[in-house]
Every structure is written in structure tokens, then in C-alpha cells.
Amino acid sequence: MRVDLHTHSTASDGTDTPAGLVAAAAAAGLDVVALTDHDTTRGHAEAAAALATLDRPLTLVPGAELSCRFGGVGVHLLAYLFDAEEPALLQARELVRDDRVPRAKAMVESLRALGVPITWEQVARIADGGSVGRPHLASALVELGVVDTVSDAFTPQWLGDGGRAYAPKNELDPAEAIRLVKAAGGVSVLAHPLAASRGPTLSEEAIAGLAAAGLDGLEADHPDHDPAATARAHALAADLGLLATGSSDYHGTRKPLALGARTTDPEVYAEIIRRSAGAFPVPGAGGAARTA
Numbered sequence: 316m317r318v319d320l321h322t323h324s325t326a327s328d329g330t331d332t333p334a335g336l337v338a339a340a341a342a343a344g345l346d347v348v349a350l351t352d353h354d355t356t357r358g359h360a361e362a363a364a365a366l367a368t369l370d371r372p373l374t375l376v377p378g379a380e381l382s383c384r385f386g387g388v389g390v391h392l393l394a395y396l397f398d399a400e401e402p403a404l405l406q407a408r409e410l411v412r413d414d415r416v417p418r419a420k421a422m423v424e425s426l427r428a429l430g431v432p433i434t435w436e437q438v439a440r441i442a443d444g445g446s447v448g449r450p451h452l453a454s455a456l457v458e459l460g461v462v463d464t465v466s467d468a469f470t471p472q473w474l475g476d477g478g479r480a481y482a483p484k485n486e487l488d489p490a491e492a493i494r495l496v497k498a499a500g501g502v503s504v505l506a507h508p509l510a511a512s513r514g515p516t517l518s519e520e521a522i523a524g525l526a527a528a529g530l531d532g533l534e535a536d537h538p539d540h541d542p543a544a545t546a547r548a549h550a551l552a553a554d555l556g557l558l559a560t561g562s563s564d565y566h567g568t569r570k571p572l573a574l575g576a577r578t579t580d581p582e583v584y585a586e587i588i589r590r591s592a593g594a595f596p597v598p599g600a601g602g603a604a605r606t607a
Contacts (some may be wrong), residue, residue, distance in 0.1 A: 366598075368599075
């Protein structure tokens with residue numbers, strides 16, 4: 316069983332529609348894929364409906380990647396199988412999501428002040444109705460020839476944390492986010508916890524504090540973890556009694572990350588299901604559904 320628990324669609328900053336994402340996941344030979352768009356569940360219904368159009372079975376895990384901040388460090392929390400309509404978590408997601416547009420507009424103005432001929436209309440076109448974020452601005456910089464790749468935009472010179480055009484946003488305290496996810500029946504996993512190439516990371520002491528607050532797991536196998544970080548993340552998960560997951564963090568063509576580039580042990584996936592009480596994985600019969 317091949318399980319990828321971290322992907323994005325056009326509902327946030329991926330380039331595949333939710334339906335296109337599940338089709339790509341099936342084509343990549345995955346058995347299970349989690350849709351974890353930033354601070355939104357808007358793509359879940361389309362992705363679930365598309366399962367029946369596939370030529371092979373694929374199970375969809377509904378999730379989201381929640382934007383958090385602790386001690387000045389940006390933190391991403393993967394939440395799985397929570398009740399998407401639970402009021403407290405829904406309100407928290409909406410507060411974060413609603414802040415994305417004014418934040419993006421502020422960064423556009425900062426870039427223009429730096430001499431970049433970017434416009435809000437360009438960014439909105441790239442976002443195409445999705446939950447707008449820095450990757451959309453980064454794609455605009457690529458279009459304009461300012462940087463060569465999306466990753467090149469995430470530096471202090473441009474959009475990196477604390478960078479010249481960076482603007483802060485409304486973000487959750489990770490311990491509070493963990494509590495909200497758990498109250499909504501979900502399971503929480505800290506995304507790419509030791510990916511230093513992405514910017515500052517939490518200390519191991521801070522991660523231990525989140526474990527004490529109810530964190531379920533660490534995304535140990537991630538394309539942005541080098542071998543040493545991967546090994547340390549697995550060891551830290553074992554030390555703290557946390558689940559160790561693996562995921563591609565797929566964004567379509569926006570980032571060079573292939574579906575299934577990293578995967579989660581099926582036993583860990585089964586434990587995530589066992590711990591959840593807010594929602595269920597959505598099974599797809601694939602070709603069997605059309606030939607029955």
C-alpha cells in the first residue's frame with residue numbers, strides 16, 4: 316500500500332484541480348492520498364466525487380494544512396479526518412484564510428516599492444480562486460523573470476520569512492491548533508519539522524512541548540529533509556512517542572515534488588484512522604464502480 320499524506324490542489328496553492336489531483340495520484344500508483352490544502356477544505360467535495368471516475372481504487376483522506384506560528388517561527392500543522400463543520404476549528408480556519416488577501420496585497424505593494432512590476436490582478440489570476448498565498452506571488456515573480464524558480468522567491472531578498480517583501484499574517488498558536496483539531500475529532504502531524512532549507516524550525520524542546528499538548532505525529536519523511544534530518548526526525552518521533560509519517564508535499568507544477576516521492580507506513584496510516592473520530596477516509600471503487 317502506497318500512502319501519501321500531504322498534497323495541495325488549486326483550492327490553495329497547487330496547480331492541479333482537486334479532481335485532477337486524485338487522477339494524478341491514481342496514475343502515480345498511490346492507494347491513499349490526503350488532500351491538505353492550506354487552511355481550507357474547499358476541494359474535498361470535488362476530490363471525493365472524482366474518485367468514481369478513476370480506473371483504479373484510490374482512498375481520499377480529507378485534511379488541511381493549518382498555518383501556525385510559535386516564537387517567531389512559522390509552523391505548518393497537518394490535520395486529518397476532523398469534522399470540517401465543527402464551529403471552533405472552522406472559525407479559526409476562516410480567520411486565517413480571510414487574512415490571506417490583505418496580506419498578499421501588502422506583499423504586492425512591497426514588491427512594487429522594490430521596483431518589481433507585479434500587480435494584484437496578476438496574482439489573483441494565478442491563484443484562480445484558490446486560497447492565495449506566497450507561492451502565487453512567487454509564481455508571479457517567475458513570470459516576470461525576477462527569479463528563476465518558485466523556491467528562489469522564498470529568500471530574505473524577496474518573500475522568505477522576514478524578507479524585504481514579507482508581510483505577517485494571522486496564524487494560530489500550534490498548541491491551540493492541536494487542541495482544536497483534537498476537539499474536532501482529528502489527528503495532527505507537524506509538517507516538515509526539521510526542514511531548515513525552508514527557514515527557521517522549531518527547537519526539539521518546542522516540539523516536545525507540542526507532543527505534550529497532544530500532537531500525534533511528525534512528518535519525518537519529506538523531500539525537504541536531507542538524510543540527516545530524516546533520521547533525526549524519526550528518532551525524535553520515537554523518543555516522544557509520536558507517529559512518523561511520510562509525504563510528498565505535492566503542489567503540481569509549482570514545485571518539483573512528485574506524488575509518492577515520500578510515503579507513510581500503512582501501519583501508521585491505520586493508526587491515524589484508529590485515532591480519528593471526526594471524519595472517515597473516502598474509498599473509491601475506481602473502474603469497479605463503472606463496470607459493476
